[in-house]
Every structure is written in structure tokens, then in C-alpha cells.
Amino acid sequence: MTIETIMRTSAVIPVLVIDDAATAKPLAEALVAGGLKVLEVTMRTPAALDAIREMKKVEGAIVGAGTVVNTDQFARVMDAGAEFIVSPGLTDRLGQVTVESGVPFLPGIANAGDIMRGYDLGLRHFKFFPAETSGGLKALKALAAPFYEAKFCPTGGISAATAPDWLGFDPVLCVGGSWVTPKGASMAEVEALAREAAGMR
Secondary structure (H helix, E strand, O other): OOHHHHHHHOOEEEEEOOOOHHHHHHHHHHHHHOOOOEEEEEOOOOOHHHHHHHHOOOOOOEEEEEOOOOHHHHHHHHHOOOOOEEEOOOOHHHHHHHHHHOOOEEEEEOOHHHHHHHHHOOOOEEEEOOOOOOOHHHHHHHHHOOOOOOEEEEEOOOOOOOHHHHHOOOOEOOEEEOOOOOOOOOHHHHHHHHHHHHOOO
């Protein structure tokens, strides 16, 4: 599976911060039932690796690791079974190791230099992050013009209200968002939000 295939699978990729691995499987089931199959588990909590393992048990789920910032983390998430890697930025070292592994990779970029570094590694798919505070859709349109081959997944500050605007821009294949899993929401509410998000494209 390529990163483009993964990006085209769902209009919205839920960005998940999981504190308790016991909640991971039911959460994945609700999201997949709502039509969001691509799940990004961020490496921001001690429970993240176990959460990846639990979510992998859900039929139809494509589970990746987000907020991967170095090669040590990369090795750990691969051991946990991550099917794709998302990073908030792009370093040569992490980029080379990830590209050489062949695992689908979505590195974060915020400017032309970042994209050029990605191009040097043979990459054409990027996470535009943090999307809203990096100039929003206007900035991405300006960046996308010289890098006409590049495809993007904007993440950071995107909401249910603004996602359709981003998705309306052709180089944007999907968006990342946390609004589909609000704190305290029931699994039925998550499934309903996921269904709404899945219908955005």
C-alpha cells in the first residue's frame, strides 16, 4: 500500500492522542464503522504503542504512527506494527531511514525548503503542518504552485467547518483532524462524527 492510496482512502485522518490503551480498540471500531479507516495514533503518550497494537485487531483499520520524531521512535512503532509513519517535520536522518524501509511515509512540511528536502529523498506526499498557523489554505496554495507534483494532508487547527475548504483544493488528498474524537464523547457520537467526516469527499 502506498502513501497515496492511504491518503485517498478517507477524506479525514483522525489524529488520535490515546491515554489508555484499553479505549483504543472500541475507538477504532467506532471510527471504522463511521467510514474512517485510516487511523493515526500519535506518539504523545506512554499508551501509544499498545494502542497501535490494539487498533490493528480491528478489521478494516489501517493503523499508523504519528508524531514520530526520531529513528528510535521509528524502530519502536515498526515493532508495534504501524502501517504508515507520520512526522511533524522532516530531518535527513529520519527521512532516509524511513524511505529505505519502504513503509509509507508522510513527513511534515511548512515551507519550500522542507518540500525540497523531501523531493531530494524522492518524496512527493507531505503533511502541511501546522496548517492554520502556517498561513492556512492561502499559504498552501502558494507553496503548491512551484511544487506541482506534491500532494498534501493539511493538519493542525482544521475543524469540521473548515475541512471542506481544504478538501476543495485539488492537491489536498485528505486532512488530519482531532474533532472526530472529542474528549468525553461516546463511541456512538464518535461513529456519527466519523460518518459525517467520511462524507466530506
